[in-house]
Amino acid sequence: MTPQPWTNWPSREALSREGLTDARRRLSAAVRLLVCGALLWSTFSQRHVSGWSAVAAVAGVFAVGFCAWGFYRTTLSHRLWPSVALLLLLLGAAFAADQTGFGVAAVVLWCGCAVTCIERLPLIIALPTALAAFTGYTILTGEELLSTLITTVGLFLGGYVLRLDAEARGNAHRLLAQERAARAAEAETAALAERARIARDIHDVLAHSLSAQLVHLEAARLRIEQEPRGPFRDQILERVVAARSMAREGLAETRQALSALRGEMAPLGDYLRELAATDGAEVGVEGTPRPLPAEVSQTVRRVAQEALTNVRKHAPGARVSILLRYGADDVVLVVRDSGGRGRVPAGLPMSGSGYGLLGMRERAELLGGALEAGGVPDEEGFSVRLRVPA
Known part of the structure; x- marks a missing residue:
């Protein structure tokens, strides 16, 4: 133009x-x-x-x-x-x-x-x-006309010089902003490339290893089931089934981590509904859903998963509700149960995976958020509330 x-x-x-x-x-x-x-x-x-x-x-x-x-x-x-x-x-x-x-x-x-x-x-x-x-x-x-004309021309030239100087300064400022944006885009591209490389390495090593373990454990389970029943056989079968379950969960977690690294994670609401379907939990979403940073989305998923694991461990049979609220500048997750036959934990218990709510609290604080967990006042049950800026 x-x-x-x-x-x-x-x-x-x-x-x-x-x-x-x-x-x-x-x-x-x-x-x-x-x-x-x-x-x-x-x-x-x-x-x-x-x-x-x-x-x-x-x-x-x-x-x-x-x-x-x-x-x-x-x-x-x-x-x-x-x-x-x-x-x-x-x-x-x-x-x-x-x-x-x-x-x-x-x-x-x-x-x-x-x-x-x-x-x-x-x-x-x-x-x-x-x-x-x-x-x-x-x-x-x-x-006098001549003196006024000379003054006018001088002022015009002075104003035009200031205009040119301001335009040069504005152009320099605009170019500097563009250069910073280009550097930020370059750094983001490099970070995405590095994350993709890490995802490939995890997939080639860990995911393949877990898949192979699942195959061998399933073969071992089928072979053990062919043996005559007895205390020793039943004990070995129970351990193999538990190991197979752990390997399957580890493979699912690995695939989820790979999706996070590649930026291909499913919408958070859909993930919570799929996660809650196993336990029959109710899921509610408030606010307008929007894409979240990978770290924030991953933290919300981990906290929801850990909270449901604790319900299964300490309050089996309890009714569970999950609320995800999108705020103007944050996202809030609330997981609440009604209490069950198990004992409500007094503190922050660690899950079987070794990454309990205490670790989630530390992760939330690293993102500038907070995690609160404890009994519900004047009611039975346990509540976990996570808030992270987003």
Whole structure:
């Protein structure tokens, strides 16, 4: 697209103060203080300023400052007509100051408006506005045309130099932001590649090993079942079946970890419903479901799994409810049981997998969240509540 320098606004990066060095900020503040000081000095150095006229003069200075602030904000948001209206108000204040005997204030306002409109407005609007203002200034004040013209050209050049400088600074700031985004994307791509490599290694080594163990354990179970019944045979069969169950669970956990590493995890609500189906638990989802970071999703899944394991161990036969709540900036999981024949744990018990609720609490804290587990006040049962930012 061909650029249109006459009709385009300066970029928002150029109009804002982002990217300014400390020296530039101090210089800008010094210029503003100088302008404000000139306005105040020119106002109160006049002999005819006293009483109500002094109050009116102070009110005028504050009104000019408010209009200048409004002009900065409207140009920053690229609002043309409010910016032009505020600029005309400032020019009107300059004419009013000249007519009431505040010549220095009028000159400061005229010069400031000329430089600022060239710097912050589209040139097709800024040039006619500034020319009209200086034409009116020449006619009303009776200044010489040549000196006014020279002053006008000088102010135009100064405003245009400031405009070019601001555009260069804005472009540099924009390029820096793009470079940072590119570096972040490159780092994320490298992390995804590394996670994919780890997933392949786990699949090639651990998953294949567990699959082979399942095959051998199933063969051992079938062979043992062919032996005559007896205490020794039944004990061996029980151990083989338990080992097969553990290998099957380990393989399922490995596949889940592989899915997390590859970013192919099933929706969290669907996983909780599938997990709860075995125990007949009720699952509720509140809020609008949304994709979660892999670490957060994995933590929620692990806590839900561990909580259901503890229910089976310590409260068999209890009614279980699972609530997943999506908040504005977090996600909350609540697993609650009604109590059963087993003893409710007093603390945070470790599961058979060796990764109990205590480990989940530590993992939640690493993500900036919290995990609470304990009995339900004035009721039977046990409750686990996880909250993590997301």
